[in-house]
Amino acid sequence: MPTLEMLTPSTASDLHLRALAHHLELIRAERMPSDPPFDAEAIVAGLRKPDPTKDRHYLLLWEEGQVVARATVTLSQEHHLHQAEVELSVLVAHRQRGLARLLLREIARLTEQSGRQLLLTNASSRLPSGEAVLRHLGAQLVMEQQFMELDLHGLDPQMLVEWVREAARGAPEYLTWSHLGPYPQKRLPAIAQVYDVMQTAPQGTRDTAAGSMTPEALQRQDEQLLTAGRQRLTTFAEHRPTGSVVAFTELFWDVKRPTIMIQHGTAVQPEHRLHSLGRWIKAANLLTAQRLSPEVRFVRAGNTDDNIGMLRINQALGFRPYLTHTDWQLEVNDLRAYLDRQHA
Helix, strand or coil: CCEEEEECCCCCCHHHHHHHHHHHHHHHHHHCCCCCCCCHHHHHHHHHCCCCCEEEEEEEEEECCEEEEEEEEEEECCCCCCEEEEEEEECHHHCCCCHHHHHHHHHHHHHHHCCCCEEEEEEECCCHHHHHHHHHHCCEEEEEEEEEEEEHHHCCHHHHHHHHHHHHHHCCCEEEEEEECCCCHHHHHHHHHHHHHHHHCCCCCCCCCCCCCCHHHHHHHHHHHHHCCEEEEEEEEEECCCCEEEEEEEEEEECCCCCEEEEEEEEECHHHCCCCHHHHHHHHHHHHHHHHCCCCCEEEEEECCCCHHHHHHHHHHCCEEEEEEEEEEEEHHHHHHHHHHHHC
Protein backbone atom coordinates (compact mmCIF):
# COMPACT_ATOMS: atom_id res chain seq x y z
CA MET A 1 0.00 0.00 0.00
CA PRO A 2 1.13 3.58 -0.56
CA THR A 3 2.60 5.67 2.25
CA LEU A 4 0.44 8.45 3.69
CA GLU A 5 1.94 11.87 4.36
CA MET A 6 0.46 15.17 5.50
CA LEU A 7 2.41 17.85 3.66
CA THR A 8 2.95 21.37 4.99
CA PRO A 9 4.04 23.55 2.04
CA SER A 10 5.87 26.12 4.17
CA THR A 11 8.28 23.47 5.46
CA ALA A 12 8.18 20.87 2.67
CA SER A 13 11.16 20.31 0.39
CA ASP A 14 11.12 21.44 -3.23
CA LEU A 15 11.24 17.76 -4.21
CA HIS A 16 7.98 17.05 -2.37
CA LEU A 17 6.26 20.14 -3.75
CA ARG A 18 7.33 19.33 -7.30
CA ALA A 19 5.94 15.82 -6.88
CA LEU A 20 2.60 17.30 -5.81
CA ALA A 21 2.73 19.75 -8.73
CA HIS A 22 3.40 16.84 -11.10
CA HIS A 23 0.38 14.97 -9.72
CA LEU A 24 -1.85 18.03 -10.20
CA GLU A 25 -0.60 18.41 -13.76
CA LEU A 26 -1.37 14.76 -14.59
CA ILE A 27 -4.94 15.23 -13.32
CA ARG A 28 -5.27 18.46 -15.31
CA ALA A 29 -4.03 16.71 -18.47
CA GLU A 30 -6.65 13.98 -18.05
CA ARG A 31 -9.44 16.52 -17.77
CA MET A 32 -8.23 18.95 -20.43
CA PRO A 33 -5.77 17.12 -22.70
CA SER A 34 -5.70 19.82 -25.37
CA ASP A 35 -4.66 22.59 -22.94
CA PRO A 36 -1.02 23.60 -22.47
CA PRO A 37 0.56 22.47 -19.18
CA PHE A 38 0.83 24.66 -16.13
CA ASP A 39 4.30 25.81 -15.13
CA ALA A 40 5.53 23.52 -12.33
CA GLU A 41 7.64 26.22 -10.65
CA ALA A 42 4.65 28.58 -10.58
CA ILE A 43 2.57 25.85 -8.90
CA VAL A 44 5.32 25.29 -6.33
CA ALA A 45 5.58 29.03 -5.65
CA GLY A 46 1.81 29.23 -5.22
CA LEU A 47 1.86 26.31 -2.77
CA ARG A 48 4.59 27.99 -0.73
CA LYS A 49 2.64 31.25 -0.44
CA PRO A 50 0.07 30.59 2.30
CA ASP A 51 -3.22 32.44 2.64
CA PRO A 52 -3.31 33.60 6.30
CA THR A 53 -7.11 33.37 6.31
CA LYS A 54 -7.12 29.66 5.37
CA ASP A 55 -5.61 26.55 6.90
CA ARG A 56 -4.82 24.19 4.02
CA HIS A 57 -3.87 20.53 4.55
CA TYR A 58 -2.41 18.29 1.84
CA LEU A 59 -2.86 14.55 2.35
CA LEU A 60 -0.62 12.63 -0.05
CA LEU A 61 -0.34 8.94 -0.87
CA TRP A 62 3.14 8.06 -2.17
CA GLU A 63 4.25 4.99 -4.07
CA GLU A 64 7.66 4.51 -5.69
CA GLY A 65 8.52 8.19 -5.36
CA GLN A 66 5.27 9.41 -6.95
CA VAL A 67 2.15 11.04 -5.51
CA VAL A 68 -0.51 8.59 -6.69
CA ALA A 69 -3.42 10.21 -4.81
CA ARG A 70 -4.01 13.37 -2.82
CA ALA A 71 -6.65 15.20 -0.87
CA THR A 72 -6.64 18.91 -0.14
CA VAL A 73 -8.67 20.08 2.86
CA THR A 74 -9.14 23.85 3.22
CA LEU A 75 -10.41 25.32 6.48
CA SER A 76 -11.34 28.99 6.42
CA GLN A 77 -10.34 30.89 9.56
CA GLU A 78 -12.62 33.89 8.88
CA HIS A 79 -15.93 32.64 7.47
CA HIS A 80 -17.79 29.34 7.04
CA LEU A 81 -16.24 28.00 10.23
CA HIS A 82 -18.53 24.96 10.08
CA GLN A 83 -17.35 24.01 6.58
CA ALA A 84 -14.35 22.39 4.96
CA GLU A 85 -13.56 22.56 1.24
CA VAL A 86 -12.25 19.27 -0.10
CA GLU A 87 -10.54 18.16 -3.31
CA LEU A 88 -9.54 14.55 -3.99
CA SER A 89 -7.76 13.01 -6.96
CA VAL A 90 -6.30 9.60 -7.81
CA LEU A 91 -4.09 8.90 -10.84
CA VAL A 92 -5.95 6.82 -13.42
CA ALA A 93 -3.53 3.86 -13.16
CA HIS A 94 -4.15 3.63 -9.41
CA ARG A 95 -7.93 3.72 -9.27
CA GLN A 96 -10.06 0.85 -7.97
CA ARG A 97 -7.46 0.18 -5.24
CA GLY A 98 -9.31 1.76 -2.33
CA LEU A 99 -7.04 4.82 -2.23
CA ALA A 100 -9.94 7.28 -2.32
CA ARG A 101 -11.54 5.51 0.64
CA LEU A 102 -8.27 5.70 2.55
CA LEU A 103 -8.10 9.45 1.95
CA LEU A 104 -11.77 9.86 2.87
CA ARG A 105 -11.00 8.36 6.27
CA GLU A 106 -8.26 10.92 6.77
CA ILE A 107 -10.57 13.70 5.63
CA ALA A 108 -13.21 12.59 8.14
CA ARG A 109 -10.65 12.44 10.93
CA LEU A 110 -9.21 15.86 10.12
CA THR A 111 -12.55 17.62 9.76
CA GLU A 112 -13.95 16.02 12.92
CA GLN A 113 -10.89 17.19 14.87
CA SER A 114 -11.34 20.73 13.52
CA GLY A 115 -15.01 20.82 14.48
CA ARG A 116 -16.29 21.17 10.92
CA GLN A 117 -19.68 19.65 10.12
CA LEU A 118 -20.05 20.16 6.36
CA LEU A 119 -17.84 19.21 3.40
CA LEU A 120 -17.92 21.15 0.13
CA THR A 121 -16.47 19.64 -3.03
CA ASN A 122 -17.00 19.59 -6.79
CA ALA A 123 -16.96 17.35 -9.84
CA SER A 124 -16.48 17.77 -13.59
CA SER A 125 -18.23 16.16 -16.54
CA ARG A 126 -14.74 15.41 -17.89
CA LEU A 127 -14.35 12.86 -15.05
CA PRO A 128 -17.87 11.45 -14.58
CA SER A 129 -16.65 8.87 -12.06
CA GLY A 130 -16.25 11.70 -9.53
CA GLU A 131 -19.95 12.51 -9.61
CA ALA A 132 -20.80 8.81 -9.32
CA VAL A 133 -18.66 8.49 -6.20
CA LEU A 134 -20.27 11.56 -4.61
CA ARG A 135 -23.76 10.18 -5.23
CA HIS A 136 -22.66 6.86 -3.71
CA LEU A 137 -21.46 8.70 -0.60
CA GLY A 138 -24.83 10.41 -0.28
CA ALA A 139 -23.61 13.90 -1.15
CA GLN A 140 -26.16 16.52 -2.17
CA LEU A 141 -25.92 18.35 -5.50
CA VAL A 142 -26.22 22.06 -4.67
CA MET A 143 -25.24 23.85 -7.88
CA GLU A 144 -24.58 23.05 -11.52
CA GLN A 145 -22.66 25.37 -13.81
CA GLN A 146 -22.25 25.08 -17.54
CA PHE A 147 -18.72 26.18 -18.36
CA MET A 148 -18.62 27.81 -21.76
CA GLU A 149 -15.79 28.68 -24.10
CA LEU A 150 -15.36 31.56 -26.53
CA ASP A 151 -12.98 31.13 -29.47
CA LEU A 152 -11.72 34.65 -30.11
CA HIS A 153 -10.67 33.70 -33.63
CA GLY A 154 -14.36 33.52 -34.47
CA LEU A 155 -15.32 36.75 -32.72
CA ASP A 156 -15.84 39.89 -34.79
CA PRO A 157 -14.01 42.67 -32.91
CA GLN A 158 -16.24 45.22 -34.64
CA MET A 159 -19.19 43.77 -32.70
CA LEU A 160 -17.37 44.53 -29.45
CA VAL A 161 -16.63 48.07 -30.63
CA GLU A 162 -20.33 48.57 -31.45
CA TRP A 163 -21.41 47.25 -28.06
CA VAL A 164 -19.13 49.76 -26.37
CA ARG A 165 -20.31 52.64 -28.55
CA GLU A 166 -24.01 51.83 -28.13
CA ALA A 167 -23.74 51.52 -24.36
CA ALA A 168 -21.73 54.74 -24.04
CA ARG A 169 -24.29 56.65 -26.12
CA GLY A 170 -27.19 55.21 -24.13
CA ALA A 171 -25.68 55.86 -20.71
CA PRO A 172 -23.58 59.04 -20.85
CA GLU A 173 -23.61 59.33 -17.05
CA TYR A 174 -21.18 56.39 -16.89
CA LEU A 175 -17.58 55.86 -17.93
CA THR A 176 -15.43 52.73 -18.01
CA TRP A 177 -11.75 52.11 -17.27
CA SER A 178 -9.57 49.03 -17.37
CA HIS A 179 -6.81 47.99 -15.01
CA LEU A 180 -4.10 45.35 -15.43
CA GLY A 181 -2.48 43.77 -12.37
CA PRO A 182 -2.58 44.86 -8.70
CA TYR A 183 -5.28 47.36 -7.88
CA PRO A 184 -4.31 50.94 -6.97
CA GLN A 185 -4.24 51.47 -3.20
CA LYS A 186 -6.61 54.41 -3.19
CA ARG A 187 -9.24 52.50 -5.14
CA LEU A 188 -9.30 49.41 -2.93
CA PRO A 189 -12.29 50.39 -0.71
CA ALA A 190 -14.47 51.19 -3.73
CA ILE A 191 -13.40 48.03 -5.56
CA ALA A 192 -14.05 45.89 -2.49
CA GLN A 193 -17.55 47.30 -2.27
CA VAL A 194 -18.44 46.47 -5.87
CA TYR A 195 -16.95 42.97 -5.49
CA ASP A 196 -19.58 42.35 -2.82
CA VAL A 197 -22.28 42.55 -5.49
CA MET A 198 -21.20 39.03 -6.53
CA GLN A 199 -23.08 37.79 -3.46
CA THR A 200 -26.32 38.64 -5.29
CA ALA A 201 -25.46 36.21 -8.12
CA PRO A 202 -27.31 32.86 -8.18
CA GLN A 203 -25.70 30.40 -5.75
CA GLY A 204 -27.87 27.33 -6.20
CA THR A 205 -28.72 25.72 -2.85
CA ARG A 206 -25.20 25.97 -1.44
CA ASP A 207 -24.75 26.86 2.21
CA THR A 208 -23.28 30.34 1.67
CA ALA A 209 -22.93 32.96 4.38
CA ALA A 210 -20.05 34.89 2.94
CA GLY A 211 -18.41 37.82 4.64
CA SER A 212 -17.80 41.10 2.89
CA MET A 213 -14.84 41.66 0.61
CA THR A 214 -12.22 43.92 2.19
CA PRO A 215 -9.29 45.98 0.86
CA GLU A 216 -6.98 43.64 2.79
CA ALA A 217 -8.45 40.59 1.04
CA LEU A 218 -7.93 42.25 -2.35
CA GLN A 219 -4.31 42.93 -1.45
CA ARG A 220 -3.82 39.27 -0.50
CA GLN A 221 -5.32 38.25 -3.81
CA ASP A 222 -2.88 40.53 -5.63
CA GLU A 223 0.06 39.00 -3.75
CA GLN A 224 -1.08 35.44 -4.47
CA LEU A 225 -1.57 36.18 -8.17
CA LEU A 226 1.94 37.60 -8.43
CA THR A 227 3.47 34.63 -6.62
CA ALA A 228 1.63 32.09 -8.78
CA GLY A 229 2.54 33.82 -12.05
CA ARG A 230 -1.03 34.85 -12.81
CA GLN A 231 -2.39 38.07 -14.27
CA ARG A 232 -5.72 39.84 -13.90
CA LEU A 233 -7.42 42.37 -16.17
CA THR A 234 -10.47 44.18 -14.81
CA THR A 235 -12.78 46.69 -16.45
CA PHE A 236 -14.88 48.90 -14.18
CA ALA A 237 -17.89 51.13 -14.76
CA GLU A 238 -18.00 54.38 -12.83
CA HIS A 239 -20.98 56.65 -12.20
CA ARG A 240 -19.85 60.12 -13.28
CA PRO A 241 -22.09 62.22 -10.98
CA THR A 242 -21.00 60.42 -7.81
CA GLY A 243 -17.63 58.92 -8.77
CA SER A 244 -18.86 55.54 -7.46
CA VAL A 245 -17.52 52.29 -8.92
CA VAL A 246 -20.75 50.47 -9.83
CA ALA A 247 -19.74 47.49 -11.98
CA PHE A 248 -16.77 45.28 -12.78
CA THR A 249 -15.71 42.29 -14.86
CA GLU A 250 -12.42 40.41 -14.67
CA LEU A 251 -10.26 38.01 -16.69
CA PHE A 252 -7.45 35.88 -15.25
CA TRP A 253 -4.68 33.96 -17.00
CA ASP A 254 -1.33 32.33 -16.33
CA VAL A 255 1.45 34.39 -17.87
CA LYS A 256 3.08 31.22 -19.23
CA ARG A 257 -0.24 30.00 -20.68
CA PRO A 258 -1.40 33.19 -22.40
CA THR A 259 -3.69 31.47 -24.90
CA ILE A 260 -6.39 30.75 -22.30
CA MET A 261 -8.18 33.30 -20.13
CA ILE A 262 -10.73 32.56 -17.42
CA GLN A 263 -13.70 34.85 -16.89
CA HIS A 264 -14.37 35.23 -13.17
CA GLY A 265 -16.73 37.77 -11.65
CA THR A 266 -19.01 40.18 -13.50
CA ALA A 267 -21.41 42.27 -11.44
CA VAL A 268 -23.42 45.49 -11.60
CA GLN A 269 -24.81 47.31 -8.56
CA PRO A 270 -28.61 46.68 -8.55
CA GLU A 271 -29.51 50.38 -8.68
CA HIS A 272 -27.35 50.83 -11.80
CA ARG A 273 -28.74 47.98 -13.87
CA LEU A 274 -30.77 48.33 -17.08
CA HIS A 275 -28.09 50.54 -18.69
CA SER A 276 -26.30 47.71 -20.58
CA LEU A 277 -23.30 48.11 -18.27
CA GLY A 278 -22.70 44.35 -18.25
CA ARG A 279 -22.42 44.21 -22.05
CA TRP A 280 -20.34 47.36 -22.08
CA ILE A 281 -17.69 46.30 -19.58
CA LYS A 282 -17.44 42.73 -20.92
CA ALA A 283 -16.91 43.99 -24.47
CA ALA A 284 -14.39 46.60 -23.29
CA ASN A 285 -12.51 44.01 -21.24
CA LEU A 286 -12.26 41.60 -24.18
CA LEU A 287 -11.01 44.35 -26.49
CA THR A 288 -8.39 45.37 -23.94
CA ALA A 289 -7.36 41.74 -23.36
CA GLN A 290 -6.74 41.15 -27.05
CA ARG A 291 -4.70 44.34 -27.25
CA LEU A 292 -2.58 43.60 -24.17
CA SER A 293 -2.19 39.85 -24.81
CA PRO A 294 -2.46 39.13 -28.57
CA GLU A 295 -1.73 35.43 -27.98
CA VAL A 296 -5.05 34.83 -26.24
CA ARG A 297 -7.27 32.39 -28.14
CA PHE A 298 -9.89 31.08 -25.72
CA VAL A 299 -11.97 32.61 -22.91
CA ARG A 300 -13.84 30.32 -20.52
CA ALA A 301 -16.71 31.27 -18.21
CA GLY A 302 -19.13 29.50 -15.88
CA ASN A 303 -22.88 30.09 -16.02
CA THR A 304 -25.83 28.82 -14.03
CA ASP A 305 -29.10 28.40 -15.91
CA ASP A 306 -30.86 30.91 -13.65
CA ASN A 307 -28.36 33.71 -14.32
CA ILE A 308 -30.31 34.68 -17.42
CA GLY A 309 -28.79 38.11 -18.03
CA MET A 310 -25.19 36.94 -18.03
CA LEU A 311 -26.06 33.82 -20.01
CA ARG A 312 -27.61 35.94 -22.76
CA ILE A 313 -24.56 38.20 -22.95
CA ASN A 314 -22.19 35.22 -23.18
CA GLN A 315 -24.30 33.51 -25.83
CA ALA A 316 -24.44 36.73 -27.86
CA LEU A 317 -20.63 36.90 -27.69
CA GLY A 318 -20.40 33.37 -29.07
CA PHE A 319 -19.64 31.30 -25.97
CA ARG A 320 -20.37 27.59 -26.49
CA PRO A 321 -20.73 24.72 -23.95
CA TYR A 322 -17.38 23.35 -22.80
CA LEU A 323 -17.95 21.23 -19.68
CA THR A 324 -20.32 20.91 -16.74
CA HIS A 325 -19.10 21.72 -13.24
CA THR A 326 -21.11 20.58 -10.21
CA ASP A 327 -20.86 21.60 -6.54
CA TRP A 328 -21.75 19.16 -3.77
CA GLN A 329 -22.27 19.16 0.00
CA LEU A 330 -21.82 16.24 2.37
CA GLU A 331 -22.35 16.18 6.11
CA VAL A 332 -19.24 14.98 7.95
CA ASN A 333 -21.47 12.71 10.06
CA ASP A 334 -22.83 11.10 6.89
CA LEU A 335 -19.31 10.51 5.59
CA ARG A 336 -18.32 8.93 8.91
CA ALA A 337 -21.41 6.69 8.85
CA TYR A 338 -20.59 5.57 5.31
CA LEU A 339 -16.99 4.75 6.24
CA ASP A 340 -18.09 2.84 9.34
CA ARG A 341 -20.49 0.74 7.25
CA GLN A 342 -17.68 -0.07 4.82
CA HIS A 343 -15.42 -1.08 7.70
CA ALA A 344 -18.04 -3.26 9.42
